[in-house]
Amino acid sequence: MVAPVLEVIDLHKRHGALEVLKGVSFTAAPGEVVALIGSSGAGKSTLLRCINMLDVPDQGTVIVDGEAISMGGPPGHRHPDDPAQLRRIRSEIAMVFQSFNLWSHMTVLRNVMEAPLHVQKRPRAEVEAQARALLDKVGLADKADSWPAQLSGGQQQRAAIARALCINPKVMLFDEPTSALDPELEGEVLRVIKLLADEGRTMILVTHDMRLAADVADRVIFLHQGAIEESGPVAEVFANPRSARLRQFLAAGGRPTGTDLASAADEGVAQA
Amino acid sequence: MPDWLTNIVGSDVAAWLDYVTNGRHLQWYASFGYTIGAALLGGAVALVLGLTAAALRRSRFLPVRLASAGYANIVRGVPDVLFFLFFPLAFEQALEWIVATGACSVEERAASSALWPPCRDANIFFSTTQYFLLASVTLGIVYGAFASSVIHGATAAVPRAQLEAARAFGMSERQVLWRVQIRQMWIYALPGLSNVWMLLVKSTSLLSLLQINDIVMWADRLGAPNFQSRAGPIHPDWRWRYYLVLLVFYIALTWLSERFFRWLRRRAGRGMIAAEA
Amino acid sequence: MGFLEAIVSDIGSLAVPALFNVYFAVASIPVGFVLAVLLALARHSRRPVLSRFAAVYIYAFRGSPLFIQLFMVYSLMLSLNLSLWRPWGVDGFVLHPLFLGPLVLTLNTTAYTAEIIFGALRTVPQGELDAARAYGMSPWRQFRSVIWPNTIRVAWPAYTNEVVFLFQATALVYFALPVVDQQRDLMSKATDLFYRDFNVFAHYAVAAGYFLVISWLIFVGCGAVNRRLNAHVAPQRRVALRYAPKYLR
Ligand SMILES: Nc1ncnc2c1ncn2[C@@H]1O[C@H](COP(=O)(O)OP(=O)(O)OP(=O)(O)O)[C@@H](O)[C@H]1O
Ligand SMILES: [Mg+2]
Numbered sequence: 001m002v003a004p005v006l007e008v009i010d011l012h013k014r015h016g017a018l019e020v021l022k023g024v025s026f027t028a029a030p031g032e033v034v035a036l037i038g039s040s041g042a043g044k045s046t047l048l049r050c051i052n053m054l055d056v057p058d059q060g061t062v063i064v065d066g067e068a069i070s071m072g073g074p075p076g077h078r079h080p081d082d083p084a085q086l087r088r089i090r091s092e093i094a095m096v097f098q099s100f101n102l103w104s105h106m107t108v109l110r111n112v113m114e115a116p117l118h119v120q121k122r123p124r125a126e127v128e129a130q131a132r133a134l135l136d137k138v139g140l141a142d143k144a145d146s147w148p149a150q151l152s153g154g155q156q157q158r159a160a161i162a163r164a165l166c167i168n169p170k171v172m173l174f175d176e177p178t179s180a181l182d183p184e185l186e187g188e189v190l191r192v193i194k195l196l197a198d199e200g201r202t203m204i205l206v207t208h209d210m211r212l213a214a215d216v217a218d219r220v221i222f223l224h225q226g227a228i229e230e231s232g233p234v235a236e237v238f239a240n241p242r243s244a245r246l247r248q249f250l251a252a253g254g255r256p257t258g259t260d261l262a263s264a265a266d267e268g269v270a271q272a
Numbered sequence: 273m274p275d276w277l278t279n280i281v282g283s284d285v286a287a288w289l290d291y292v293t294n295g296r297h298l299q300w301y302a303s304f305g306y307t308i309g310a311a312l313l314g315g316a317v318a319l320v321l322g323l324t325a326a327a328l329r330r331s332r333f334l335p336v337r338l339a340s341a342g343y344a345n346i347v348r349g350v351p352d353v354l355f356f357l358f359f360p361l362a363f364e365q366a367l368e369w370i371v372a373t374g375a376c377s378v379e380e381r382a383a384s385s386a387l388w389p390p391c392r393d394a395n396i397f398f399s400t401t402q403y404f405l406l407a408s409v410t411l412g413i414v415y416g417a418f419a420s421s422v423i424h425g426a427t428a429a430v431p432r433a434q435l436e437a438a439r440a441f442g443m444s445e446r447q448v449l450w451r452v453q454i455r456q457m458w459i460y461a462l463p464g465l466s467n468v469w470m471l472l473v474k475s476t477s478l479l480s481l482l483q484i485n486d487i488v489m490w491a492d493r494l495g496a497p498n499f500q501s502r503a504g505p506i507h508p509d510w511r512w513r514y515y516l517v518l519l520v521f522y523i524a525l526t527w528l529s530e531r532f533f534r535w536l537r538r539r540a541g542r543g544m545i546a547a548e549a
Numbered sequence: 550m551g552f553l554e555a556i557v558s559d560i561g562s563l564a565v566p567a568l569f570n571v572y573f574a575v576a577s578i579p580v581g582f583v584l585a586v587l588l589a590l591a592r593h594s595r596r597p598v599l600s601r602f603a604a605v606y607i608y609a610f611r612g613s614p615l616f617i618q619l620f621m622v623y624s625l626m627l628s629l630n631l632s633l634w635r636p637w638g639v640d641g642f643v644l645h646p647l648f649l650g651p652l653v654l655t656l657n658t659t660a661y662t663a664e665i666i667f668g669a670l671r672t673v674p675q676g677e678l679d680a681a682r683a684y685g686m687s688p689w690r691q692f693r694s695v696i697w698p699n700t701i702r703v704a705w706p707a708y709t710n711e712v713v714f715l716f717q718a719t720a721l722v723y724f725a726l727p728v729v730d731q732q733r734d735l736m737s738k739a740t741d742l743f744y745r746d747f748n749v750f751a752h753y754a755v756a757a758g759y760f761l762v763i764s765w766l767i768f769v770g771c772g773a774v775n776r777r778l779n780a781h782v783a784p785q786r787r788v789a790l791r792y793a794p795k796y797l798r
Contacts, residue, residue: 052683054679054682054683083687086685087685087686087687088685089685090682090683090684090685091684091685093683094683094684095680095683095684097676097679097680099676100676101674101676101677101679101680102677102680103677103680103681103694103695104674104677104699104781104782105698105699105702105781106694106698106781107781114684114694115684115685115686118686118690118693118694119684119685119686119687119690147780147781147782148781149781149782163684167684346757346761349760349761349764349765350717350757350760350761351717351718351720351721351736351760352717353720353721353724353736354720354736354739354753354756354757354760357736357740357753358749358753358757361743361749361753362749362750362753365747365749474613474614474615474616475614476614477614477616477617478614478616481724488616488617488620491620492620495624508628509624509627509628510628511620511624511627511628512621512624512625512627512628515617515620515621515624516621518613518617518621519609519613519617519618519621522612522613522614522617523608523609523612523613526611526612526613527612
């Protein structure tokens with residue numbers, strides 16, 4: 001068996017009284033696409049943000065390509081204690097946000113080049129050539145010198161994906177990359193994501209779009225109230241869900257059902 | 273200082289109390305009232321002028337509009353201290369000029385060697401009270417310009433839809449203005465007016481430039497090194513301590529004003545702005 | 550002498566004094582700006598000690614009149630003269646208005662500017678910051694690449710007004726500090742001229758004209774910078790520059 005690129009062990013995270021993650025563990029092998037599904041509020045975004053320490057987990061370990069992110073501090077005040085290591089590991093994990101989060105004061109090209117130049121400190125000529133190639137790949141070659149505000153949502157998200165690719169990431173994290181987009185703009189972004197999956201990139205993909213999950217993912221993880229309820233190869237899980245909650249979730253079309261509906265399902269299970 | 277008090281607090285403290293309650297200090301304390309009075313009066317004048325100028329800025333006649341906008345912009349483009357010196361002097365000279373047309377004969381004018389006033393009879397001396405009023409009005413004129421811009425902006429900030437709704441219910445333009453636009457204007461204007469008030473309060477420190485015995489003048493006199501025991505214990509240059517008291521006084525005044533305006537805003541904005549933490 | 554001739558002659562005699570006002574502004578604005586950025590960062594910092602200190606400084610200097618601050622610092626410096634400045638032989642320099650004026654103006658503009666920058670710091674979009682952190686930027690790099698460009702764009706219009714106001718505030722310097730060697734600024738010179746011939750309208754009008762013109766020049770210059778800073782922003786979200794000196798004071 002190949003060593004996993006990403007290994008998440010027993011992550012716990014609370015926001016005040018709310019326990020958002022209750023001990024989540026999973027791995028992603030090289031080239032594997034993992035779809036993370038679950039109803040709204042299940043903790044999918046939090047899990048993703050804990051992987052690159054945008055949110056610091058209260059407990060647990062994240063290992064990227066065999067290297068654990070070093071954590072220190074007493075319980076309750078844990079934090080990454082090696083800033084240089086964290087920055088290096090972060091620059092190997094690319095994140096694509098639901099709301100794009102392009103840097104609005106930089107042109108598209110500069111957005112793509114910023115981290116390779118100033119974090120990875122690679123030579124400008126090489127970075128610029130790669131950036132232009134990537135913009136071409138996502139279909140934005142002509143928008144290199146535009147400002148983010150001049151682009152449509154779909155174009156912005158494709159630019160954000162080019163930005164993610166330009167750091168040559170070992171893992172890519174996608175947090176609902178299409179849910180801020182109008183339906184007619186979703187397609188262009190979905191095509192790019194499929195392209196990347198076919199290239200054999202390692203991706204963790206949070207999505208509400210079950211068709212996308214079925215299309216591109218190798219494995220599905222169903223998160224429910226901060227814990228992994230069910231996981232397995234994509235065909236198996238979708239064709240034959242074992243837990244009642246996942247059945248309920250899939251029956252509702254995988255749309256964000258809200259915690260109310262999810263807990264209604266809980267009661268149904270309890271009564272059954 | 274009564275003996276029983278000296279016995280209680282000890283002679284050191286008593287000497288201090290004696291010092292800070294001597295006649296000149298009491299006059300100093302009284303002058304704080306002067307400053308606050310000038311600020312309040314100036315604020316009232318500024319509000320009236322501000323409302324008037326803002327109203328005139330909506331006038332149908334271009335010259336009126338221009339005059340109002342000119343007032344607002346020129347006063348704001350020039351340091352307040354310039355107006356503080358200019359306006360009272362200009363006012364005085366204007367009065368003297370009017371008096372001179374009646375009081376001075378041609379021979380007297382020719383005989384007068386001074387450049388101003390034209391003759392001795394036309395010389396005007398303002399009393400302290402008159403100077404105080406003049407200073408307050410000057411404050412009002414300067415900050416009225418600021419207030420007018422704030423009010424003008426706030427009037428324009430009232431959502432058009434609110435006015436259209438009022439018209440849809442058959443209100444006359446007058447009613448729309450008074451019953452809806454001006455009522456709502458206050459809420460938009462209050463933060464700006466609060467700013468103007470803070471400026472006005474701080475510029476009361478300039479009163480001493482108008483030959484008023486204000487808190488600054490007294491602080492300077494009381495703090496200056498003195499060698500006459502009549503005025504209290506002989507002390508070296510203590511001015512910075514007195515100015516420190518003034519700084520604290522102004523900071524406290526700002527703090528109080530802030531609280532007041534926050535309260536006012538909450539009251540005026542009932543139902544329109546969420547309560548601030 | 551007719552009124553017009555008086556005006557023309559005043560334009561000449563107030564030209565050099567105007568340079569003193571310009572000097573006071575130029576000597577205090579850059580230093581004040583740098584200090585203000587540091588102070589705003591301290592105010593924004595998560596460390597309570599830093600943040601409290603900055604908050605108190607800003608409140609004290611914004612809550613009290615510049616005029617009193619000038620008196621206060623001058624008298625404090627005077628009282629240190631015998632024990633410090635004179636023995637060190639720096640009294641001529643330290644007590645000189647050309648040093649003290651910029652010193653107090655700097656302390657003052659630092660507070661006002663810090664408040665403006667602090668307000669702007671809080672408007673930096675959290676998502677853009679998240680992206681910067683997610684891509685492994687160091688705190689300094691985050692500041693250079695994301696925080697600062699956003700902050701300065703939002704702060705610029707208010708800062709422009711602060712610069713204009715600070716320029717106008719230079720008019721106060723010589724009312725609190727002594728005139729040395731007939732070095733006078735616009736206000737001091739205009740008042741001096743007034744006591745010679747009591748022509749209040751000519752002298753103060755010309756002084757006012759100088760203030761208006763220079764304020765306007767500052768405004769135009771800052772407007773050009775503002776357009777650059779807003780080049781990337783969609784038209785409806787642009788930060789407009791309005792002539793409103795002292796508004797945020
Ligand atoms: N900063 C925070 N403070 C407090 N609670 C938070 C915070 N961030 C997230 N939460 C809570 O944690 C829970 C999980 O949030 P999360 O964003 O991870 O859900 P999600 O699965 O991504 O949902 P969605 O599909 O709506 O994006 C939610 O109940 C949310 O309210
Ligand atoms: Mg989410």
